[in-house]
Amino acid sequence: MKKSLIPVILSCFLTSSVALAEPTPSLKVVYPQTNHQTSAEQIFFLGTAPPNAQVVINGKPITRSRSGHFAPSFPLQLGENSFQIRHQNQVLQIKVTRLSNQPEIPQGLAFAQGSLTPSADITRLPGELICFSAVAPPNASVSVKIGNQTVALLPQSQPAQLPSNLAALTGRNQPSNQSNVGKYSGCTILLQPGSLLYGNDIITGAVVPDATEEVDLGKPQFQLTLNGKTITQPGTGKIHILSPDQLPVAEVIADAGVARTGPSTDYSRLTPLPKGTRATVTGIEGEWLRLDYGGWINRQETRTLPKAVPPRTIIRSVGYRQLPGVTEIVFPLQTPVPVSVQQGNNSLTLTLYNTTAQTDIIRLDDDPLISRLDWQQMANGQVQYTFNLKKAQQWGYKLRYDGTTLVLALRHAPNIRQSRLKPLSGIKIVLDPGHGGKESGASGPTGYLEKDVNLAVSKLLRDDLVKLGANVVMTRETDKDVSLPERQAIINQELPAIALSIHYNSLPDDGDAENTKGVGTFWYHPQAHSLAVFMQNYLVRKLGRPSYGVFWNNLALTRPASAPSVLLELGFMSNPDEFEWVTNSQEQKKLAKTLAEGVSEWLRNQALQNRG
Numbered sequence: 001m002k003k004s005l006i007p008v009i010l011s012c013f014l015t016s017s018v019a020l021a022e023p024t025p026s027l028k029v030v031y032p033q034t035n036h037q038t039s040a041e042q043i044f045f046l047g048t049a050p051p052n053a054q055v056v057i058n059g060k061p062i063t064r065s066r067s068g069h070f071a072p073s074f075p076l077q078l079g080e081n082s083f084q085i086r087h088q089n090q091v092l093q094i095k096v097t098r099l100s101n102q103p104e105i106p107q108g109l110a111f112a113q114g115s116l117t118p119s120a121d122i123t124r125l126p127g128e129l130i131c132f133s134a135v136a137p138p139n140a141s142v143s144v145k146i147g148n149q150t151v152a153l154l155p156q157s158q159p160a161q162l163p164s165n166l167a168a169l170t171g172r173n174q175p176s177n178q179s180n181v182g183k184y185s186g187c188t189i190l191l192q193p194g195s196l197l198y199g200n201d202i203i204t205g206a207v208v209p210d211a212t213e214e215v216d217l218g219k220p221q222f223q224l225t226l227n228g229k230t231i232t233q234p235g236t237g238k239i240h241i242l243s244p245d246q247l248p249v250a251e252v253i254a255d256a257g258v259a260r261t262g263p264s265t266d267y268s269r270l271t272p273l274p275k276g277t278r279a280t281v282t283g284i285e286g287e288w289l290r291l292d293y294g295g296w297i298n299r300q301e302t303r304t305l306p307k308a309v310p311p312r313t314i315i316r317s318v319g320y321r322q323l324p325g326v327t328e329i330v331f332p333l334q335t336p337v338p339v340s341v342q343q344g345n346n347s348l349t350l351t352l353y354n355t356t357a358q359t360d361i362i363r364l365d366d367d368p369l370i371s372r373l374d375w376q377q378m379a380n381g382q383v384q385y386t387f388n389l390k391k392a393q394q395w396g397y398k399l400r401y402d403g404t405t406l407v408l409a410l411r412h413a414p415n416i417r418q419s420r421l422k423p424l425s426g427i428k429i430v431l432d433p434g435h436g437g438k439e440s441g442a443s444g445p446t447g448y449l450e451k452d453v454n455l456a457v458s459k460l461l462r463d464d465l466v467k468l469g470a471n472v473v474m475t476r477e478t479d480k481d482v483s484l485p486e487r488q489a490i491i492n493q494e495l496p497a498i499a500l501s502i503h504y505n506s507l508p509d510d511g512d513a514e515n516t517k518g519v520g521t522f523w524y525h526p527q528a529h530s531l532a533v534f535m536q537n538y539l540v541r542k543l544g545r546p547s548y549g550v551f552w553n554n555l556a557l558t559r560p561a562s563a564p565s566v567l568l569e570l571g572f573m574s575n576p577d578e579f580e581w582v583t584n585s586q587e588q589k590k591l592a593k594t595l596a597e598g599v600s601e602w603l604r605n606q607a608l609q610n611r612g
Helices: 016-021 165-169 450-467 484-494 526-543 576-582 585-611
Strands: 028-031 036-038 042-044 046-048 055-057 073-075 079-087 090-098 122-124 129-135 141-146 149-155 183-192 195-198 201-204 215-218 221-226 229-234 239-241 249-252 278-285 288-291 296-298 302-305 313-315 319-323 326-332 339-344 347-352 355-357 370-378 382-389 397-402 405-411 428-433 471-474 498-505 519-523 547-552 565-572
Touching: 129 141, 129 149, 129 221, 141 183, 339 397, 339 526, 347 405, 355 370, 355 382, 428 450, 428 484, 450 471, 450 498, 450 585, 498 585, 519 526, 526 547, 526 565, 526 585, 565 576, 576 585
Parallel strands: 036 090, 122 239, 313 355, 428 471, 428 498, 498 565, 519 547
Antiparallel strands: 028 046, 042 073, 055 079, 079 090, 122 278, 129 183, 141 149, 141 221, 149 183, 183 195, 195 201, 215 239, 221 229, 249 278, 249 302, 278 288, 288 296, 319 326, 326 405, 339 347, 347 382, 370 382, 397 405, 519 565
């Protein structure tokens, strides 16, 4: 699941007489632990107690499952919230602190702690907008000095606050209004030698870099004046301006460099950059490099090439070779440039950046996958190749650079024999029992861990798939640590027909754990969408389970592009009633059998479509 609930069994605070009479407490709360902190407006209490008596939280009797499990939600006030959980003579005291997600406005002559931005060192091109902000008391005069220029920071209306991505899992993903008191912002643009543009005014005498050298403008100095008193405070990040004539060039040294839409892991992923990719660096923010095609990458995944010129290439002919189980398209280039891939219905589009076409000839024989290859030169040095495919279902792809030659490998459909007794004969499937070892995943109300039920159901599923003829590869068969990159590597090395990651779900603090239940499936690449939707509908229909939904989700085990990869959340550990179904051994066997039959049915449908 996405948000792990660390199981912590809280000690009961009992009177000495009760402790002597009942030394082993039967009331158990596994979440939250005492002194828990959250910014959520409510929180659920996950636990269990014998069903022979009521459980009361702050004087309110709560609803429980047949076995005595509970997960009621309670509102939280800002600051400290105290809860007393009672079952007969046993009592737990739990404190939960709700933190404000609004900026704290200073009461005196001061900036709010951590509010000065930029908060990290930044490097920009001449002519780019550079913005500053601070949180300070209302009715103050705020400015920032950078180089020899002073820029006024004006009071701003705060934009609506967006919740985290996890809010989509609880249906609470609406923006909320923020207080617009105390936020001050302003921007500058380095325009040309000897001038600085601020708003619509040209301010002369600014520090502007010489065209042949990078300039370090140092840390901006923020100034605050209130009631006739003034303080000055340096920012935390320095500002550098790049020389247009000496832009650095970065080369990707990771096997698949993680490219993002912005300078942190909060930003969305783009197509990974193959090892060896080169691009000009046009900006830096902290540890993140902005590359000339628009993506950002962490500098730890790159090396800087000394005295390199901005990478540009032409492309002429495009090669083609058909190998067992795969078609490779070969793009000879002068230098490895950034690329992106977009899968569509019956198509796959590859874009080469910093590339100009001189193409006259492309060879493409009659191919099991590709009906036609089209290409066009796009604006801004991009060449786009569209592979029109014979079938809608795609089975995976890989990108790599061999020297300066880009190789796109498109996997063929597996040979689905569909024998009556062994319908999965010859089909390889990777099963990933989620979590394991120190990574426990979610916890149920009794403290039973997600990692254990993941493994138990995965083993049952493996056995059922093997009975149907499948060759099953498990990412783990015991309770051990297996990192997410190791699990991804298994998929990329084994090249299965499909990969399934087995999980059970829970909710963030503000979720309605008492009423949220059901099966959910998660996919990332379009090639996995059909499998995700089919398995979701199949499980819901055959088992009569509630449907939590189908989600596009950027998860480590949905991201492998080498095979259709789906993550299954088979039920909620945090739901008291569904937990009883989750842990029922007979229901686990029924679930595993239904999963195996669903996989077989989906593959059979693909085989029929391939013959059509």
